[in-house]
Amino acid sequence: MPTPAPIPVPTPDRQPPSALSSWTAGAHTAPVAGTPTTHPTYRKGSGPGVVVVHEVPGLTQGVIDFGQELVDAGYTVVLPHLFGSAGRPFSAQDVARTLPRLCVSSEFTVLATDVTTPVAEWLRSLARELHAELGGPGVGALGMCFTGGFALAMMVEETTVAPVLCQPSAPFAIGAKRSADLNLSPADRAAVARRAASGCSVLGLRYADDRAVGTRFDTLSALIGEAFIRVDLPGKGHSTVTEHRSQVAVDAVLQFFAQRLRST
Numbered sequence: 197m198p199t200p201a202p203i204p205v206p207t208p209d210r211q212p213p214s215a216l217s218s219w220t221a222g223a224h225t226a227p228v229a230g231t232p233t234t235h236p237t238y239r240k241g242s243g244p245g246v247v248v249v250h251e252v253p254g255l256t257q258g259v260i261d262f263g264q265e266l267v268d269a270g271y272t273v274v275l276p277h278l279f280g281s282a283g284r285p286f287s288a289q290d291v292a293r294t295l296p297r298l299c300v301s302s303e304f305t306v307l308a309t310d311v312t313t314p315v316a317e318w319l320r321s322l323a324r325e326l327h328a329e330l331g332g333p334g335v336g337a338l339g340m341c342f343t344g345g346f347a348l349a350m351m352v353e354e355t356t357v358a359p360v361l362c363q364p365s366a367p368f369a370i371g372a373k374r375s376a377d378l379n380l381s382p383a384d385r386a387a388v389a390r391r392a393a394s395g396c397s398v399l400g401l402r403y404a405d406d407r408a409v410g411t412r413f414d415t416l417s418a419l420i421g422e423a424f425i426r427v428d429l430p431g432k433g434h435s436t437v438t439e440h441r442s443q444v445a446v447d448a449v450l451q452f453f454a455q456r457l458r459s460t
Contacts, residue, residue: 215284237277245457252294309374351391400426402429
């Protein structure tokens with residue numbers, strides 16, 4: 197069986213897309229499954245650090261706008277650009293172009309269960325670097341849609357103290373086992389449980405009738421109990437803080453970050 201090809205990696209723009217012109221363009225290099233990998237990053241703001249991992253199809257205008265809300269609330273926000281385009285409005289056409297590439301990428305898991313997405317190693321490194329620079333209790337991490345569970349994988353590292361899962365949808369919710377899977381290896385699941393038991397809470401946001409999330413919120417509740425702060429919004433929307441933005445969801449994120457990231 198042929199080895200999956202790595203997804204084409206976006207390279208840092210000499211000039212950021214217009215939607216990111218006020219953000220500072222950079223890059224971060226760290227291993228992914230043992231291979232040094234570089235992804236572009238965009239940074240803005242001051243205060244505690246927050247890593248916002250974009251959804252499919254890429255670093256869309258909606259993700260950038262949400263990042264700006266966090267900047268305005270007093271956070272240093274880093275937007276890694278992992279796949280797809282940057283600075284474009286969300287479109288179904290871009291989703292159709294991006295998904296096939298994700299399905300054959302060696303950096304991400306789409307259908308496999310009981311495994312941690314390989315790019316989590318890179319994201320943990322980014323969080324460590326940000327925390328080493330900014331100090332404080334740690335950094336926040338927010339994933340959404342396909343990357344929703346990535347924030348949970350980042351929680352394995354103690355530098356991530358405020359993980360937020362927005363409508364986590366990987367592995368794709370096909371069948372009961374995949375629907376319940378947290379996109380974590382058994383070892384990482386155990387690490388998440390230990391960190392939750394020691395006081396690290398997890399915030400999860402979803403629309404109650406969003407089938408893409410499957411039953412993984414129930415799995416997470418069973419794993420870490422009251423440490424999982426679950427917000428089920430009414431309706432059939434999907435993107436809780438971007439395309440189907442809910443003020444309830446955004447307020448919950450801001451409150452969670454304030455509680456976890458602001459030193460007393």
